Amino acid sequence: MPPGREGEAVAFYEGLLGLERVRKPEHLTTRGGCWFRGSGVEVHLGVEEGFRPARKAHPAFLTSGLAGLRGRLEASGVPVSSDAELKGFERFYVADPFGNRIELVEAR
Numbered sequence: 001m002p003p004g005r006e007g008e009a010v011a012f013y014e015g016l017l018g019l020e021r022v023r024k025p026e027h028l029t030t031r032g033g034c035w036f037r038g039s040g041v042e043v044h045l046g047v048e049e050g051f052r053p054a055r056k057a058h059p060a061f062l063t064s065g066l067a068g069l070r071g072r073l074e075a076s077g078v079p080v081s082s083d084a085e086l087k088g089f090e091r092f093y094v095a096d097p098f099g100n101r102i103e104l105v106e107a108r
Contacts, residue, residue, distance in 0.1 A: 001033060001098045002051040008097040009034045009045055016073055017061070019043065053099030066090050066106035 001009055013019045019036035032047035041061060063069060073094055074080055081093045091105040 001045045001047055001096075001100075003032055003047045003049065005098065006032065006034050009036075012078075012097050013043065013045075016076055016078065017069070051098065053095070053101075055095075055099060055101050058093075058101035058103055060091075060103035060105050062105050062107070064106055066092075066104060069104060 010021055013034070013036045014021050017036075017038075019038040019041070022035045022037045022042075024033070024035050033045045035045070036043045038061075041059075043059070067090075070080055070092060078094050083091065083093065086105070088108055089105050090108060091103055093101055093103050095101055
């Protein structure tokens with residue numbers, strides 16, 4: 001993530017995706033960034049000067065309540081895009097506030 005944009009990360013990852021923000025170890029706090037945790041996942045966003053978003057490589061978060069999550073994201077103005085069907089799953093893609101691609105997936 002770019003420097004100084006932790007508030008946007010919290011609004012997206014905690015506020016919209018429902019992940020819990022967790023405290024970074026004390027010796028890492030001076031580096032900036034944010035850590036988040038959810039059921040079976042932990043996401044560490046590090047600060048990078050000259051940041052370039054990951055638009056192709058991406059994490060896929062397995063979740064439940066995908067339709068509700070999609071509605072919440074769209075109502076907040078987050079663009080959602082679909083892709084070809086993946087057998088046994090519903091899924092869509094979003095970008096975090098920094099342009100990083102994220103796939104959200106629910107088993108059928």
